[in-house]
Amino acid sequence: MSRPRKDPRAARAAHLVPGGARPRFDLAALPAASGRPRRDPRxxxxxALVPGTLRRRLDRAQRAPALAAAAPASAETVDAAPRLRVIAEPAYLVALVPDAPGGRLSAHDRQLFGAARLLADAGGGAVLAFVEQPGEEFGPAGADRVLALPVSGYDPxxxxxALNAALAALDLRHVLFPETADGGDLARRLAALSGEPFFAGAESLSPKAVTRAARGRRVEQRRAPPRLISLAPDAVAPHAGxxxxxxPVALAFPQPTGGAIVSAEFIPADPAKVSLAEADFVVSxxxxxxxxxxxxALAAALRATPGASRMLCDAGLMPRAAQVGASGTVLDARVYLALGIAGAPQHLQGVAKCEHVIAVNTDxxxxxxxxxxxxxxxxxxxVMPALLALLQQERAS
Structure with missing residues (x-):
């Protein structure tokens, strides 16, 4: 054998303090036979501890810079900053029409951008977003071009x-919609106007195939991606990287003509009577x-739907319909404010889909x-009376 034989006596001697029989405790000071520094668990x-205390860090992400600083100088540093990708001359366009409720992209809209990037990146295409108002969040979400529609408000x-005119004027290989009340309605209207084939409620998407469940989820329908597709929630991951x-681009849209809808107005529902499963803002x-x-009083001032933990519902202090958690209602809210809730595993399962979580607790x-x-x-x-005072002060000013 060409490999030198290990000397166990020399290995034991390396673990001892020079001049004594006491073993080393600083394992990082041991000579590394392979040239790689030995891991020091201490x-x-x-x-992992806050400096000067025996308390563990709450933000464990702060360990990463410290570990990077403790790494040897020969280790290569990786630049994790995202790079800007510019597609000057795309081979084709993949368009999408996000709902963007309240002027901001929802989680379903961001998944729509991920699906559009999946179709566009397969053949050198670009993503075009049809929006009501151009903004800065569409580029990081995955849009190469942004086209403002000459329609605002609810006028499907x-x-x-307008989308039918853009479909005829531009080289749009695919147009994606979210399978929601507004997005699904708009997609079906466009399919009826253009005569293009339409695939509704796609549950998986690739450049070669699009699928969905049918007949009580007993069979799977599969076909090549048509021109018009509506995407079910959680079918594709959002774009990242x-x-x-x-x-922003411009297009000469035809002059809009008067339709059947004369005027439309959104009437918000009473948050106190909205089901937790449909609530957008929940205070528990x-x-x-x-x-x-x-x-x-705080829930009414914030115009939020009141919720509760299981302990309060079991004690009869809150109705059972207000219970949040795996044994109650699983939320899909945009904002969740937890007051005095420690966070049992079942409760955390109920708020897993919430976009923003705010917690108030002494622990x-x-x-x-x-x-x-x-x-x-x-x-x-x-905290509750302080928030109420701030809300009253803001409304009085």
């Missing part, structure tokens, strides 16, 4: 006519809330504090 444990008839320029009370009158290490994007480490009984 150093990693120290990095005029919007379908490269940035795109989101360049936990075991740390004893003043339920102040909690209901710094509560599971809900760790789950939240914004945490207030304070007594919920003191």
């Amino acid at each position: 150093a990693e444990e120290r990095l 008839e005029a919007k379908a006519l 490269t940035l795109h320029e989101g360049l 009370a936990g075991n740390g809330v004893s003043d339920l009158e102040a909690f209901r 710094l290490h509560a599971a809900m504090i760790e789950r939240a994007g914004l945490a207030i480490v304070a007594d919920a009984q003191k």
Whole structure:
């Protein structure tokens, strides 16, 4: 054999302090036979603690810079900054029409951008977004071009006519819609106007095939992607990684004519009577809330739907329909405000789909504090009247 034989006596001697029989405790000081520095678990444990204390870090992401600083100088640094991708002359265009409720992209809209990028990147195409108002968030979401429609507000008839004109004037290989109340209606109107084949409720998408379940989910329908497609929720992951320029473009749309819809107005529902499964903003009370009158006043002032943890519902302080969690209602809300809720595993399952989570709790290490994007480490009984005072002050000014 060409490999040198290991000397066990020399290996044991390397583990001893020179001049004594005591073994080394600083394992990082041992000579590495392979040339790679040996991992020091004690150093990693120290990095996991707040300096000067024995308390573990709440934000574990702060360990990454410290570990990078402790790495050897020969290690290569990786630049994780996303790069800007510019497609000057695309081979074709893949268009999408996001709902963008309230002027901002929803999670379903971002999945639509991911599906459009999947179809466009397969053959050197570009993504074109039809929007009501151009903005800065469409480029990072995955749009190469942004085209403003000459229609604002709720007017699906005029919007379908404008999209039909764009479908005839531009080289659009595919047009994607979210399978929602507004997006699905608009897609079907455009299919009726243009006569193009339409695939509704796609549950998986690739450049070669699009599929959906049918007949009570007993069979799967599959075909090549047609020109018009509506995408079901969670069918494709949102776009991530490269940035795109989101360049505004113009198109001469025909003059809109008067349709059947004379005027339309959105009438918001009473948040206190909306089901938790359909609520957009939910405020929940936990075991740390004893003043339920102040909690209901805060929910009404924020125009949010009231919820509760299982402990309050079991005690009869809140109705069973207000229970949030795996054994209650699983939320799909945009904002969730948890007051005095520690965060049991079943409760965390109920808020897993919430986009923004705000937690108020006295325990710094509560599971809900760790789950939240914004945490207030304070007594919920003191935070509620402070929020009510701020809301009243804002309305008076």
